[in-house]
Amino acid sequence: MTYRPHFHFAPPFGWMNDPNGLCQFDGTYHLFYQYHPFGVEWDDMHWGHATSSDLIHWEHKPIALRPGKTYDRDGVFSGSALIVDDVLHLYYTGNVWLDEKREALKQVQCLATSTDGVTFTKHSANPLISNEPKGGNAHVRDPKVWTANGRHYMVLGTRDATDGKVVLYDSDDAIHWTERGVVAGETGEHGWIWECPDLFHLDGQDVLLISPQGMEPNGDRYHNLHQCGYFVGELDVETPVYTHGAFTELDYGHDFYAAQTFLDDQGRRILIAWNAMWKRDWPEQAEGWTNQMTLPRELSLQDGRLVMTPIEEVKTLRQTCEILQDPTFEGDALELTFEAVGDFTLHCYGNTATFSKRGDEFELNRNGDIRRIRANGRTFRIFFDASSIEIFVNDGEYVFSSRVYPAQQARHSISGDVKNLTLYRLATAT
Ligand code: FRU
Numbered sequence: 001m002t003y004r005p006h007f008h009f010a011p012p013f014g015w016m017n018d019p020n021g022l023c024q025f026d027g028t029y030h031l032f033y034q035y036h037p038f039g040v041e042w043d044d045m046h047w048g049h050a051t052s053s054d055l056i057h058w059e060h061k062p063i064a065l066r067p068g069k070t071y072d073r074d075g076v077f078s079g080s081a082l083i084v085d086d087v088l089h090l091y092y093t094g095n096v097w098l099d100e101k102r103e104a105l106k107q108v109q110c111l112a113t114s115t116d117g118v119t120f121t122k123h124s125a126n127p128l129i130s131n132e133p134k135g136g137n138a139h140v141r142d143p144k145v146w147t148a149n150g151r152h153y154m155v156l157g158t159r160d161a162t163d164g165k166v167v168l169y170d171s172d173d174a175i176h177w178t179e180r181g182v183v184a185g186e187t188g189e190h191g192w193i194w195e196c197p198d199l200f201h202l203d204g205q206d207v208l209l210i211s212p213q214g215m216e217p218n219g220d221r222y223h224n225l226h227q228c229g230y231f232v233g234e235l236d237v238e239t240p241v242y243t244h245g246a247f248t249e250l251d252y253g254h255d256f257y258a259a260q261t262f263l264d265d266q267g268r269r270i271l272i273a274w275n276a277m278w279k280r281d282w283p284e285q286a287e288g289w290t291n292q293m294t295l296p297r298e299l300s301l302q303d304g305r306l307v308m309t310p311i312e313e314v315k316t317l318r319q320t321c322e323i324l325q326d327p328t329f330e331g332d333a334l335e336l337t338f339e340a341v342g343d344f345t346l347h348c349y350g351n352t353a354t355f356s357k358r359g360d361e362f363e364l365n366r367n368g369d370i371r372r373i374r375a376n377g378r379t380f381r382i383f384f385d386a387s388s389i390e391i392f393v394n395d396g397e398y399v400f401s402s403r404v405y406p407a408q409q410a411r412h413s414i415s416g417d418v419k420n421l422t423l424y425r426l427a428t429a430t
Pocket of ligand 1: 017018034045077078093141142195196257258
């Protein structure tokens, strides 16, 4: 038995965290990721790299970025991609520790470029941004860049003494950046730092995605160590002011952080997140690798909420389709779909996790650690992949993403009032 996924992206070996630099360059999809190739724990960050023609089958590529310059000596931290004049630009944060305890740090924003999509050269103008932003502090990182109306924009995540926030920059040439100011933060309610910001236009609105650290649990919400969620609003780049509504969690499972999006050449806004959470146990480390990404999801805005649907290509993994008569089934690469008539309980991976409906309450219970929402859940699409479960309710209106480590063989069962139980066996793509 192995915890290694069949159709979720995982590093070949070593430690992986955030997805970085998601893009489509010359028709090929690129996924970069925070990577420590020399061990199964987080340490000096590199950018791992993989490419794909369908976002499902990935080919591992040589490491794209390594730490080593004076400005990124102790890590090439998270960032994003922009294609300018047929050149792939990777923006990232250079990290330098200023003390032995690795507490004091200097973070600067940097660029590396490539014309072939495989070999990257750090830019001679690095670091492009080395000042702490006004209203922020030394923790300033994770550049997300985009182009609109002929101008380039960048957001960075930062903090002051108490609050996380996002700072906007702009540029004519994608090299020289002007600080425009804080566009979101200072609410006093959303944690002490906002990591991995992403600001994008979707269905007529501007969505700001953030990964805040330090939010307190509130009722059924915010029970992960750190959160990942969004605001919906409108960004005025001239003033610059981002007017927005309330913060909403994006995923309701145990393992979802540092999500990043990109626009592909079909105009789809696609999201991939780190299917993990900081500071927990990683049983797969015994196998020489750590962590996986979520399935790629296509985003849409419906009634002011972000909806995440597995990209259409996921269906190409289906090998067999079976209308389930027996409520017990086995397998570690499966997709299960059904509709709820009344209440139900799904036992996953033996009893390692259960997902149940009681009236309008949905609960994912992983070894007693419960995530709960109230919702009108009608249809269910559930992916089992060796050591994870992803549950899409109502085509992605609500999603739960969790790693689950089964003690023995992958045996599952469902009881309760459901109909149209359909099981697909999925191919191995990795
Ligand atoms: C988010 C994060 C980023 C940082 C990276 C370092 O998980 O903390 O803010 O750039 O990981 O690996």
